[in-house]
Amino acid sequence: MPSSLFIYVPEKQLTPQQALGSARWEFGLEDPFLIVFPSALLEQEEVQRRPALEAIAVAHVDSEFQRVIKMTSLIQINPLFGPASYSVDERLAFVLMPFAEDLTRVYTSIIKPTVEATGLVCRRADDFKTNKAIIQDIWKAICEARIVIADLTDLNPNVMYELGIAHTVGKETILIYQRGRGKDPKFPFDLAHIRRIQYEDSATGGKKLENDLSDTLKSILEPTAVS
Numbered sequence: 001m002p003s004s005l006f007i008y009v010p011e012k013q014l015t016p017q018q019a020l021g022s023a024r025w026e027f028g029l030e031d032p033f034l035i036v037f038p039s040a041l042l043e044q045e046e047v048q049r050r051p052a053l054e055a056i057a058v059a060h061v062d063s064e065f066q067r068v069i070k071m072t073s074l075i076q077i078n079p080l081f082g083p084a085s086y087s088v089d090e091r092l093a094f095v096l097m098p099f100a101e102d103l104t105r106v107y108t109s110i111i112k113p114t115v116e117a118t119g120l121v122c123r124r125a126d127d128f129k130t131n132k133a134i135i136q137d138i139w140k141a142i143c144e145a146r147i148v149i150a151d152l153t154d155l156n157p158n159v160m161y162e163l164g165i166a167h168t169v170g171k172e173t174i175l176i177y178q179r180g181r182g183k184d185p186k187f188p189f190d191l192a193h194i195r196r197i198q199y200e201d202s203a204t205g206g207k208k209l210e211n212d213l214s215d216t217l218k219s220i221l222e223p224t225a226v227s
Contacts, residue, residue, distance in 0.1 A: 010039075013056040018222070024092040035060055081139035085182075093120045093217075094141045096162045097151035102201060106178070110206050111149065112212045118221060120146070142166050145219060152196070155185045171215065174216050176209065 014022070016034050023032035023192035036057055041049045077084075093115045098102055107124060128137040142148060148166040152158055152175055166173055176197040177185060187196075197216065199209035 001178045017052040021090055021221075026087070029089055032063070033060070057063070079139065081136050084143050086140060086143040088146060089144045090146050091119070091121050092145045093122050093147045093149060094140075094145035095122060095124045095151070096159045096166070097124065098154065098159060099126065100153075103151060103153060103178070104198075106151075106201070106206070106209070108211065111151075111213065114210050115149070115217065117214065118217050118223075120217070132207050138162055139165065142171060143169060145171060147172045147174065147217070149150075149174045149179070151176050152185065152187070152191075154181060155187070160188075172220050174213065174220075176213070178205075 013197075014034075019034055020032055024030045035056060037052070041052055060197055074180060095107060095111060112122040114157075125134055125138050125141070128141065130137055142165055143160065148163075148171045150163045150166070150173060152159060152163075163173065163175075173194075174197065175191070175194055176199060178185060178201055180200050196211045197209060199205045199212075
């Protein structure tokens with residue numbers, strides 16, 4: 001039997017991205033779609049609102065048809081690490097960073113608590129205990145992550161490679177790096193225009209990283225609604 005759920009919260013504004021994110025997060029829908037219509041239609045009798053609803057339905061079917069055509073014409077890829085057939089976990093934030101002792105301390109004492117304070121689950125490659133090659137675990141985590149955080153301290157080649165993967169599959173990324181470790185890094189041209197969070201290995205620097213990272217996460221998870 002068909003079923004429906006109606007939630008009426010007029011005082012809360014949602015962007016389309018927030019509405020779709022809630023559908024995935026709260027109701028477990030893998031591929032939800034969004035239809036917007038005037039709330040006044042809810043007050044009308046069935047006969048009155050039928051023409052408007054039919055027009056909305058036709059427009060939606062047409063847009064889905066165009067989406068299917070576009071999807072079938074996309075470039076087909078065959079990743080070295082395996083297929084990208086993973087569902088996005090709206091609660092997962094995956095961190096790319098070198099496994100240096102001082103950076104691990106930054107991860108455990110600042111990054112992970114700050115991320116999890118937003119309601120997300122924070123993971124790093126060494127959190128996964130499997131018998132697979134580590135790049136396969138990283139590939140899977142990048143594909144499943146809602147957000148990818150990359151620490152570009154020292155421009156570690158592995159982290160740069162993994163960040164390229166995250167950008168290729170279209171992930172929301174947050175770039176951070178630590179100053180004061182010798183010569184400051186010279187970022188590649190392709191990353192020069194992307195905002196980065198700079199921090200120092202000090203109490204003040206840690207607090208700055210915590211605040212900046214928290215603000216950036218909130219801007220991604222709670223974008224300003226457009227009236």
